[in-house]
Amino acid sequence: MPLQFVSQIFWVQTDAAVDSRVVFVGTIATVRGAGMLFFGLYGGALADRFNRRRLLIVTQSAVIPVNLLIAAVMSLSPADRAGLSAFFALTFVAAGLAAVDAPTRQALVPDLLGPRLTPGGISINAAGMQISMPVSMFAAGFLAAAFGFAGAYAFA
Numbered sequence: 705m706p707l708q709f710v711s712q713i714f715w716v717q718t719d720a721a722v723d724s725r726v727v728f729v730g731t732i733a734t735v736r737g738a739g740m741l742f743f744g745l746y747g748g749a750l751a752d753r754f755n756r757r758r759l760l761i762v763t764q765s766a767v768i769p770v771n772l773l774i775a776a777v778m779s780l781s782p783a784d785r786a787g788l789s790a791f792f793a794l795t796f797v798a799a800g801l802a803a804v805d806a807p808t809r810q811a812l813v814p815d816l817l818g819p820r821l822t823p824g825g826i827s828i829n830a831a832g833m834q835i836s837m838p839v840s841m842f843a844a845g846f847l848a849a850a851f852g853f854a855g856a857y858a859f860a
Contacts (some may be wrong), residue, residue, distance in 0.1 A: 705860075706833075706836045706837045706840035707840040707843055707844050707847075707856070707857075707859070707860035708771070708798075708857055708860040709732070709736070709840075710840050710841050710844035711737040711778075711844050711848065711853055711856040711857040711860065712778075712791075712795065712853075712857065713729050713732060714812075714844060714845075714848055714853050715794070715853035715857070716728045716732060716783065717729065717852065719782065719783035720783040720788070721783070724770075725849055726774065727846070728783075728788065729845065730782075731792060731831050732792075733840075734800040735792045735796050735799065735839050736797050736835050737799075738796065738799075739742065739764060739795070739797065739799030739800040739802075739803065740794040740800070740802065740803040741775055742798045742800065742803075743799070743800035743801070743803035743804055744803040744804075744806075744807070744854075746804065747803045747804040747805075747807040747808065748811075750808070750810040751804075751807045751808040751810075752811070752834075754813050755846060757812075757813055757856075760805065760808050760809065760812075761806070763801050763804050763805040764805070766801055767798060767801040767802070767805070768787070770794055770797050770798045770801065771796055771798060771857070771858065772858065773794050774791065774794045774798060774857060775792050775797060775854040775855070775857045775858035776854070777791045777794065778854035779852065779853075779854030779855075780858055788818050802805050804813070810826075811828075813826060813829070814820070826843075844856050847859050
């Protein structure tokens with residue numbers, strides 16, 4: 705997820721109008737946060753109510769085409785009003801799917817690791833998320849140079 709976020713920021717900073725770039729970078733974070741907040745209210749309840757494995761399969765199956773559409777918008781559409789509107793709408797949906805996916809994954813940890821290893825598994829996951837953001841900044845730069853911003857986003 706951090707690699708996708710950084711790729712989106714790079715795309716907006718490069719393709720959007722110069723006087724609006726800062727606003728659009730903030731809008732990316734706002735749209736992602738709003739999607740996670742809105743759908744996050746239901747993510748934990750869905751993880752408790754439904755079969756977690758099946759819920760993960762459904763969310764991952766839904767997020768793949770959404771992310772490919774975001775990459776297509778980044779690749780094919782200019783960063784004008786229509787392109788950015790589609791980009792932000794799809795980003796909201798992708799964030800919502802991630803907000804259902806994340807608590808479902810967290811709820812699976814005790815089932816997979818057992819009571820003795822659960823605290824360590826949660827700690828390793830948290831450490832991995834903290835490390836992934838700075839690493840993804842470098843990775844996004846290299847991937848964007850090699851494949852473009854849409855390619856870096858699709859790779860993630």
